[in-house]
Amino acid sequence: MNRPRSAGRGRPLLYTSYAQDIAMFNTPGKRWGVAALFALALLAPFAFNDDVVLILALALVAAIGAIGLNLVTGYAGQVSLGHAFFLGIGTYAGAVLGGDPEATRALAFGLPMVVWIPGAGLVAALAGLIVGPLATRLRGLYLAIVTLGLVFLGGHLFKEARFITGGIGAGRRGAALDFFGYRFDQAGPLLGLDLTRAQKQYVLALVLLSIFAVLGRNLARSGVGRAFSAIRDRDIAAEVIGVGLTKYKVLAFTISSFYAGVAGAVFYSIAGVVEPTAFNLLLSVQYIAMILIGGVATISGSIMGAIFIMTLARVTQEIAHYIPYISTQAIGGGLINVFQLEAILYGLLIIGFLIFEPRGLFGIWFRTRNYWKGWPFSY
Amino acid sequence: MSPKKRWTYLPLLLVVLALVAAGCRAAEQEMQPPEDQEQEPAGDDDAQGAQTDVGVTEEPCPNAVNEDNGCIYLGIISDLTVGPFAPLAGPITEAQAAFWRRVNEVGGIAGYDIDATTYVRDNEFNAEVHNRVFQEIRGEVLALAQTLGSSPTLAILDDMRDDSIVGAPASWNSAWEFEDVILESGANYCFESMNGVDWATEQVGTDISLLHIHFPDDYGNDAAAGSEIAAQAHGIEYSAQETPPGRDQQAGAIEAVVSQSPDVLFITTGPQEMVEIVGRAAARGWQGLVLGSGPTWNPALLGTDAAPALEAMYHQVGPWGTWGTDTAGHQAMRDALGDVSEINDGYTAGWVWSYPMRAALEAAAENGDLTREGLLQAVSALTEVDYEGMLPNEAGNYADEPEQGAFRQSIIAGVDTESETGVSTIEDFFTGPTAEEHALDGPCYELG
Numbered sequence: 001m002n003r004p005r006s007a008g009r010g011r012p013l014l015y016t017s018y019a020q021d022i023a024m025f026n027t028p029g030k031r032w033g034v035a036a037l038f039a040l041a042l043l044a045p046f047a048f049n050d051d052v053v054l055i056l057a058l059a060l061v062a063a064i065g066a067i068g069l070n071l072v073t074g075y076a077g078q079v080s081l082g083h084a085f086f087l088g089i090g091t092y093a094g095a096v097l098g099g100d101p102e103a104t105r106a107l108a109f110g111l112p113m114v115v116w117i118p119g120a121g122l123v124a125a126l127a128g129l130i131v132g133p134l135a136t137r138l139r140g141l142y143l144a145i146v147t148l149g150l151v152f153l154g155g156h157l158f159k160e161a162r163f164i165t166g167g168i169g170a171g172r173r174g175a176a177l178d179f180f181g182y183r184f185d186q187a188g189p190l191l192g193l194d195l196t197r198a199q200k201q202y203v204l205a206l207v208l209l210s211i212f213a214v215l216g217r218n219l220a221r222s223g224v225g226r227a228f229s230a231i232r233d234r235d236i237a238a239e240v241i242g243v244g245l246t247k248y249k250v251l252a253f254t255i256s257s258f259y260a261g262v263a264g265a266v267f268y269s270i271a272g273v274v275e276p277t278a279f280n281l282l283l284s285v286q287y288i289a290m291i292l293i294g295g296v297a298t299i300s301g302s303i304m305g306a307i308f309i310m311t312l313a314r315v316t317q318e319i320a321h322y323i324p325y326i327s328t329q330a331i332g333g334g335l336i337n338v339f340q341l342e343a344i345l346y347g348l349l350i351i352g353f354l355i356f357e358p359r360g361l362f363g364i365w366f367r368t369r370n371y372w373k374g375w376p377f378s379y
Numbered sequence: 380m381s382p383k384k385r386w387t388y389l390p391l392l393l394v395v396l397a398l399v400a401a402g403c404r405a406a407e408q409e410m411q412p413p414e415d416q417e418q419e420p421a422g423d424d425d426a427q428g429a430q431t432d433v434g435v436t437e438e439p440c441p442n443a444v445n446e447d448n449g450c451i452y453l454g455i456i457s458d459l460t461v462g463p464f465a466p467l468a469g470p471i472t473e474a475q476a477a478f479w480r481r482v483n484e485v486g487g488i489a490g491y492d493i494d495a496t497t498y499v500r501d502n503e504f505n506a507e508v509h510n511r512v513f514q515e516i517r518g519e520v521l522a523l524a525q526t527l528g529s530s531p532t533l534a535i536l537d538d539m540r541d542d543s544i545v546g547a548p549a550s551w552n553s554a555w556e557f558e559d560v561i562l563e564s565g566a567n568y569c570f571e572s573m574n575g576v577d578w579a580t581e582q583v584g585t586d587i588s589l590l591h592i593h594f595p596d597d598y599g600n601d602a603a604a605g606s607e608i609a610a611q612a613h614g615i616e617y618s619a620q621e622t623p624p625g626r627d628q629q630a631g632a633i634e635a636v637v638s639q640s641p642d643v644l645f646i647t648t649g650p651q652e653m654v655e656i657v658g659r660a661a662a663r664g665w666q667g668l669v670l671g672s673g674p675t676w677n678p679a680l681l682g683t684d685a686a687p688a689l690e691a692m693y694h695q696v697g698p699w700g701t702w703g704t705d706t707a708g709h710q711a712m713r714d715a716l717g718d719v720s721e722i723n724d725g726y727t728a729g730w731v732w733s734y735p736m737r738a739a740l741e742a743a744a745e746n747g748d749l750t751r752e753g754l755l756q757a758v759s760a761l762t763e764v765d766y767e768g769m770l771p772n773e774a775g776n777y778a779d780e781p782e783q784g785a786f787r788q789s790i791i792a793g794v795d796t797e798s799e800t801g802v803s804t805i806e807d808f809f810t811g812p813t814a815e816e817h818a819l820d821g822p823c824y825e826l827g
Contacts, residue, residue: 051515103537162595168623169596170530171506173537273510273534318397364391 024217041206045199052314053198054270059310060205061267066290066302067216068259073288074297075220076252077232078135082147083260083287085154086124088279090261091174091268092164094120098175098269106172107164113179117208117262120175124261125254132250139235151281158276171275174268177204185269201270208266209303212259217299219255228252229297289346293353295362304361312349316342429489429743432750434521440494444483449491451740451749453479454498454520456512457527457549462504463624463649466677468527470725471549471732472499475524477715478733488737489744495524502527504624506534517542522754524736525549525729529597536560543751545739545758547732551673551698552601554822556781559759562735564766564774565698566789568598568672569823570814572605572645574789575670575696577811579643580613583668588616590641592632592656594648595621597824602647602672604823609813615643626651629659636660645670650677657693658685669693678723678801681794695792695802699769702727702800708734708767722799731769738764738775771808787814 015021025031045053069083098116099108111119134146158165166172177184184204187196195203219225227248230238239245268274286309294305320338336344357363371378440450455475458468479493487493498520500512509531517538523546526532532548539546539560547562548555551571555563566574576589591606593599603619610617618639622632633656636644644660644667646653653675669692676695680686700709702722712730719726735758743749743757764775776784791806 050518054514167595169504169506169528169594171534173534271507271511272514272538273507275505275507277505278507315397319393364388 022221024214024221038210042203045195045202050196050198053196053202055311055314056307057198057202057205057270058267059307060202060209060303061263061270062287062290062310063209063263063303063306064212064266065260065263066287066294066306067212067299068256068263069287070291070294070297070299070302071216071219071228071259072252072256074291074302075225075232076228076249077235078249078252079140079144080147080253080256081144081281081284081288082131082150082154083256084279084281084283085147085150086127086257086260087264087267087283087287088154088158088276089127089257089264090120090124091264091274091279092158092161093123093261094175094265095172095268095274096164098178098265099173100176103176104166104173106162106166110176113175113177116175117265120265121258121262124264125258128253128255128257128260129250131257132253133246135249135253136246148281148284151279151284154279155277158279165274165276168276171273174270174272174274175265177201177269205266205270208262212262213299213303216259216302220297220299224248224251232297289350291360293349293360295360298360298362300365301360301362304365308361312346313342316345429747429749430753434519434751435491435749440492441497443492443494444480445487445492448483448487451488451491451493452498452520453493453495453522453524453736454500454513454516455495455525456500456502456509456516456523456531457525458504459499459501460503462502462528463651464504464527464674466650466679467674467723467725467728468549470719470723471525471527471729474712474716474726474729475733477712478730478737479524481711481715482737488740489749491744491749493740502531504528504531506531510534510538513538517544520544521749521751522546522736524733529554529601532561533597543755545736545751545754547736549728549732550598552597552822553605553819553824554597554601556785556819557822559755559777562732562739562758562777564732564735564764564770564786565673566786566814567823568602568647569605569608570785570787570810570817571672571696571698571789572602572647573609573813573817574787574809574811575645575672575694575791576606576609576613576615576643577813578696578791578806578809579668579670580615583642585613585615587642588639589618589643589645590636590639591617591619591645592622592635592648593619593646594624594652598674599647600824601822602645606645608817608823609811612813612816622648622652622656624649624652626655628652629655632656633659633663637663637665640665641667643668643670645672646675647672648675650675650680653693654680654683654685654689658683658688661685661688661692667692671695673697676724676792676800676802678721678799681796681801690794690796693794694805697724697790697792699727699731700790700804700807701792701798701802703798704769704804706768708769711767724800724802727769731766734766734769735761735764735775735777781819785819 013027020026025034044056065087072078072080094116096107097109097111097119101108101110131150135143138146159168184200185197190200227243230243231245231248235245290305290309291302293308295301317338320341353360434452437449439446439448455472457472458464476496479495483492498516500516502509502512513535522544526546527549529550529552532550545560545562551565551567553567553569555561589610591603593603607617620632620635622629629652636656637660646656653671657669671693680689701724716726738761739754739758742761743754746753746757758777761775761777763772765772774786787810788808790804790808792802793805794801795803
C-alpha cells in the first residue's frame with residue numbers, strides 16, 4: 001500500500017491519511033513486534049519437546065475461549081461464570097458434527113472440519129443468544145450467579161445425554177481433525193517439512209488463534225467494541241446516549257459463545273477424549289483466571305493469560321525438581337506433591353495478581369514497554 | 380527497580396526459565412531418562428543383539444539394580460489420588476514395582492533391567508485425564524505395565540493399536556479378549572457375574588429375584604450383561620440399576636434395594652459405594668445374599684459401621700486367591716513386598732498382572748525383537764504363561780480365539796475377620812454352567 005511519507009521523514013507517528021490512522025498495525029513498533037512474535041511462535045514447535053508443544057497447542061486454543069470471555073466480561077462488563085457451559089455445548093456440537101462414527105460409540109456424523117468448526121461455534125452462539133437476554137435484567141453479582149446456574153444445568157445435561165457424551169467415566173472422542181483429506185492427528189509432511197502430530201496441531205491452533213484474535217481485536221476497535229466499553233463503564237449513561245443495551249448485551253453473549261464453542265470443539269479434538277464432568281465450575285474459574293491474570297479488556301492479555309494458566313501444571317512439575325519437600329510422585333514422599341503445589345500456586349497467583357497487578361500480565365508488559373520507551377528518562 | 384516491581388518480575392522470570400529449561404528439544408540428560416524420538420526408524424541392532432525401537436535404551440535405568448544392563452521402560456497409568464479405586468491402585472502399583480525389582484535382581488531380561496517407576500501417572504479414574512497423561516508418556520515407553528479402568532483404557536485403545544503399544548489392564552473387561560494389544564489376566568467381569576449368579580443359585584435356589592447395582596461405565600455394564608445372561612438362563616427375576624461413583628451419591632441405589640427387596644444383590648462399584656449401599660440397606664432392614672465383583676472389596680471396610688452386615692451377607696466373586704493363599708506365586712509376592720502396613724488384594728492383583736508381561740518380554744527377547752511390533756507378535760503367540768500357581772498356566776492363552784482362550788474360572792470369597800485381607804476363599808476356582816456354555820463371540824457389553 002502507500003508507504004507513509006512521514007516514515008521517510010523519520011516521523012513514523014505522523015499520520016497523513018485516515019486509513020493509516022485506523023490501521024491495526026499503525027506504528028512500526030507494532031508491525032515489527034507482531035511480526036517478531038509470530039516468527040517466534042512459528043519456531044516454538046521446533047524448539048520444544050512434543051509434550052510441551054501439545055500443551056502450547058492446547059493453550060493457544062484455550063486462548064480463543066479466553067478472548068471470547070474477555071469480550072463479554074472484560075469489554076462489555078457482563079460477568080459470566082457460565083463459560084464452561086458454552087465450551088461444553090460447542091465441544092459436543094463439534095464432536096457430533098465432526099466425530100468419526102467408527103471411532104466412537106456416541107452420535108457422530110463425520111463431517112469435514114470446515115463444517116464442524118463453524119458449526120460448533122454457531123450452536124454455542126445460539127445458546128448464547130438464548131442466555132443473552134438474562135443480562136438485560138441482571139447486573140454484576142446477580143448475573144454471575146445466574147450464569148453459574150448454567151454450568152450446573154449443563155453438567156446435568158451432559159451427564160444424562162449419554163448418546164452424545166458417552167456418559168460419566170467413559171466419555172467420547174472429539175471431532176476428527178480432517179481438513180479436505182489432510183489429517184492433523186497423524187504425523188506427516190506440511191509445506192515440505194516433516195512434522196510430528198503435536199507440531200501439526202500447534203500450527204493449526206496458531207492459525208485459528210490468529211484469525212480469531214484479529215477478528216476480536218477489530219471488534220474491540222469498532223463501533224460495537226466502543227458500545228461494549230460504554231456499557232461496561234456506565235450502562236445507564238450508554239443507554240441515554242443511544243447505545244441499545246439489549247442489542248449489545250445479547251450480541252456480547254452471542255459472540256463470546258461463538259468463540260467458546262469453537263475453542264471447546266478444537267480443544268477436545270486435539271486432546272482426544274472428552275468426559276462430561278470436565279465442564280464444571282472449575283473450568284469456568286480457570287477461564288476467569290486466564291483473563292484476570294492476562295489482563296481484562298485486552299486481546300493480547302487473553303492470549304498471555306491462557307498460555308500462562310495452561311502451562312502452569314507443567315511448570316510446577318519442573319519447578320518441583322528444584323524446591324525441596326515437593327514430591328513428584330502422586331503417592332508417598334515429600335511434604336506435598338506436585339498436584340497440590342499446582343493448586344496452591346494457582347490460588348496464590350490469582351490473589352497476587354489481583355492485589356499487586358490488577359491489569360495482569362498485560363499491565364506488566366505495558367509498564368515494561370513504557371519504561372524502555374522512555375529510557376533513559378524513565379521514572 | 381522498586382522492590383514491588385522486583386517481586387512481580389522475579390517469579391515470572393523463574394516461570395519462563397523453568398518452561399524453557401524443561402521443554403528444550405535437545406533432551407536434558409540429568410532430568411529425563413534418555414528418550415528415543417518417535418520418528419527414528421525402527422530397528423537399531425545393539426550390543427545385546429535384539430532389535431529395539433521406543434522405550435528401550437542401552438543406558439542403565441535410573442536407580443538400576445544391574446548397572447551393566449540396558450533399560451526397558453514400562454509405563455503405569457493408575458488411579459492414584461482421587462478416584463474410587465485409589466486405595467487399591469496404590470498397592471497395585473507398588474506390587475508391580477516389587478515384581479519387576481525381583482525380575483531385575485535375577486539379572487533382568489536378555490541384558491535389560493525393567494523400569495516400571497519412572498513413567499507412573501495418575502488418571503483420577505477419568506477417561507479424559509487418562510488420555511492426556513498417556514499422550515505424555517506415549518513416546519517414551521515400550522509398553523504399559525498397567526492401565527487402570529475399563530473406560531479409561533478404551534479411550535486410549537485406538538492410540539495403543541496405532542502405535543502397537545501392548546498394555547496390561549488393571550481391569551477385567553470382556554472386550555479385552557478381543558484386543559491383541561491388551562494382556563488381560565483372570566476371568567472377565569462378564570464371566571465373573573455369571574459364575575457369581577450360578578453359585579448364588581446353588582445357595583438359595585432359582586426362585587429368587589436379583590438386583591444388579593453397577594457403575595454406568597464399561598466396568599459396570601460388562602458385569603451387568605453377564606448377570607443378565609445368567610439370570611435369563613436360570614429363569615430368575617432380574618433388574619439392574621446404575622449408580623454413580625461417590626459415597627454420597629448412593630441414595631437412589633439404596634432406595635432401589637429397600638423398595639425392590641431382592642433376594643440376591645449383585646454390586647459392581649468401588650468399595651466405598653458398596654459398603655454404603657449394603658450398610659444403609661441393612662440398617663433399613665433389608666437382608667439377602669450380597670455378591671460383589673472383584674474390585675468391590677477393601678480390608679478397610681471391616682473398620683466401618685457396616686462390618687456386621689458385610690460379615691453376614693457379603694461375598695466377593697474374585698479372579699484369583701487372596702493375599703494369604705498358599706501358592707509359589709503368592710509366597711514370592713509376600714517375600715518381595717515384605718512388611719506392608721495395610722495388606723490388601725491390590726498387591727495380589729498387581730503381582731498377577733505382571734506375569735504375562737514378563738512372559739511376553741522373554742519371548743520377544745528370544746525372538747531377538749524387542750521393538751513394539753516384536754512385543755506385540757510375541758504376545759499374540761503366547762499360549763500359556765507361568766503364573767507360579769496363582770492362576771493355571773492356560774489362563775495366559777492369547778494366541779487362540781477368545782472362545783477357546785478366554786479364562787472362565789472364578790473364586791468365591793467370604794468375609795473372614797481372621798484373615799489379613801478380611802476375606803478368605805470359600806469356593807476355589809470353578810466355572811459355572813452359564814459361563815461354560817456361553818459363546819464368547821463378542822464383548823458382553825456391546826459398543827453402541
